[in-house]
Amino acid sequence: MRRIEVYGLPQVVSPEMLSGKLVVVIDVLRATTVITNALANGADGILIARSVEEAKMLAATHNGLLAGERDAIMIEGFDFGNSPLEFTSDKIFRRKIVLTTTNGTSTLLSAGSGERLVAACFNNISSIVKFILHNRQDVVIICSGTNGKFSLDDALVAGTIICKLAKEQEFVPDDQALALKILADKGTLACQTLILETAHARRLISLGFNNDIEFCLRVDNSNVVPIWNGMAFVKNA
Ligand code: MLT
Secondary structure, eight states, rough: OEEEESOOGGOOOOHHHTTTTTTEOOOOTTTTHHHHHHHTOOOOOEEOOOSHHHHHHHHHTTTOOOEEEETTTETTSSSSOOOGGGOHHHTTTTOEEEEEOOOOHHHHHHHTSSSEEEEEOOOTTTHHHHHHHHSSSSSSEEEEOBBBBBOOHHHHHHHHHHHHHHHSSSSEOOOHHHHOOOOOOHHHHHHHHHHHHHHHHHHHHHOOOOOOOOOHHHHHHHHOEEEOOOSSEEEEE
């Protein structure tokens, strides 16, 4: 039977733990929602950078647009911040985007040693579940957290994925997967309401990003599964 494990923070994950696994990374507020939405709106690929300098270098090499934030605020001189609503098709169609964020992108980079890596959020949750069901590997879900601290928003997306999977196939969960399944069994609406109370959501609201939160909590408005191809996230075929 397939196993499903959850890590609440990327810092506790090493490459050996991911080898041969299907890895699902979640940073629902807002990096994985940005990646999903930018691909849905026609971006050619999303490259990931750990630092601002690396992002600039990659953008120069690939004629890419620069996107990202530090502490939720857009980086000076960049084309976009980290709001999913900014990535409209008129601005990004057939363009490569280089993204660097405070937590999400370093989690994605540290997860690249899995056999397959996908980016999940509420926007694409049913498509992610289908993707997992159609694969045979054991699953590792990595939540990005915020500055090294557990983030309930990412964990509730993980729990919702596990609840949906459990309705379709039997998985062997680790204790964290089991705990999150029990929590998310309250239903998606309860999870969304709880997310509004999280530290990260409250910070984004205090900065005026209310519309972003509303967008990030939408369920299944996209069927895009962002897949890592070794260089960038690209849309599933
Ligand atoms: C991150 O990667 O830390 C987040 O996406 C931060 C944010 O909401 O901008």
